[in-house]
Amino acid sequence: MTxxxxxxxxxxxxxxxxxxxxxxxGLTNAVIVGLQPRGVYLSDRIVAALHQEIPAEQxxxxxxxxxxxxxxxxxxxxxxxxxxxxxxxxxKTVILIDDVLFTGRTIRAxxxxxxxxxxxxxxALCVLVDRxxxxxxxxxxxxxxxxxxxxxxxxVKVRWMExxxxxxxxxxxx
Numbered sequence: 001m002t003x004x005x006x007x008x009x010x011x012x013x014x015x016x017x018x019x020x021x022x023x024x025x026g027l028t029n030a031v032i033v034g035l036q037p038r039g040v041y042l043s044d045r046i047v048a049a050l051h052q053e054i055p056a057e058q059x060x061x062x063x064x065x066x067x068x069x070x071x072x073x074x075x076x077x078x079x080x081x082x083x084x085x086x087x088x089x090x091x092k093t094v095i096l097i098d099d100v101l102f103t104g105r106t107i108r109a110x111x112x113x114x115x116x117x118x119x120x121x122x123x124a125l126c127v128l129v130d131r132x133x134x135x136x137x138x139x140x141x142x143x144x145x146x147x148x149x150x151x152x153x154x155x156v157k158v159r160w161m162e163x164x165x166x167x168x169x170x171x172x173x174x
Contacts, residue, residue: 001170001171002168002169002170002171003129003146003148003156003168003169003170003171004128004129004145004146004168004169005168006166006167006168009167009168009169012128012145012146013042013045013046013049013145014049015145016046016049016126016128016143016145017046017049017050017053018049018053019143020032020046020050020095020126020143021050021053021054023124023142023143024093024095024124026054026058027050027054027058027059027060029091029092029093029121030060030092030093030094030095031060031061031062031087031089031092031093031094031095032046032047032050032059032060032061032062032095032097033061033062033063033064033085033089033094033095033096033097033114034061034062034063034064034097034098035063035064035066035096035097035098035106035110036063036064036065036066036067036082036083038098038099038158038160038163039096039097039098039099040063041099041158041160041162041163042097042098042099042128042158043061043063043097046097046126047059047061060087062083062084062085062086062087063082063083063084063085064083064085064096064110064113064114065082065083065113066106066109066110066112066113069109069110069112069113083113085117088117088118089114089117089118089119089120090118090119090120091118091119091120091121092120092121093120093121093122093123093124094114094120094122094123094124095123095124095125095126095142096110096114096123096124096125096126097126097127098110098125098126098127098128099127099128099129099158100127100128100129100130100131100156100158101125101127101129101130101131101135101139101141101144102131102134102135102156103134103135103136103137104135104136104137104138104139105136105137107125107137107139108137108139111123124142124143125139125140125141125142125143126141126142126143126144127141127143127144127145128144128145128146128158128169129144129145129146129147129148129156129158129169130144130146130147130148131148131149131150131156132147132148132149133149133150134150134152146169150171153173154171154172154173155171155172155173156169156170156171156172157169157170157171157172
């Protein structure tokens with residue numbers, strides 16, 4: 001079942017970029033951090049949309065690998081990717097971007113990983129899909145493309161052209 005179609009995705013990404021700019025005008029003292037691996041596909045597109053609205057030099061963008069901060073590292077095989085934060089987050093607003101917010105554990109790991117790079121003044125969360133009833137930790141997004149009430153047994157799969165050959169979000173039975 002398709003939750004977000006290829007036609008809907010660009011307008012959702014543009015809306016998220018506009019909401020970020022409304023909340024943080026000109027991204028003054030704010031940085032964008034995409035979570036590796038799958039949140040980076042979304043963050044790359046949001047950053048591209050931001051570049052259409054404000055000068056590129058105002059968009060400070062990095063990527064964060066949280067592999068070794070996950071609480072399931074010993075139960076599952078996770079291949080590390082690359083962290084690229086060529087700037088200080090000290091005292092800045094960090095806007096974390098990920099594809100799906102489910103239990104909140106990935107974001108908890110991201111918060112732990114961020115603290116290795118400094119102490120931000122604030123952390124905001126932007127996700128494409130917010131799976132509301134499945135939260136295990138008290139973590140909520142500041143910006144979400146779509147909120148969904150799904151069964152825990154369902155799997156929400158975000159497919160990106162760069163990785164999957166198609167742009168959409170589908171719901172699968174587990």
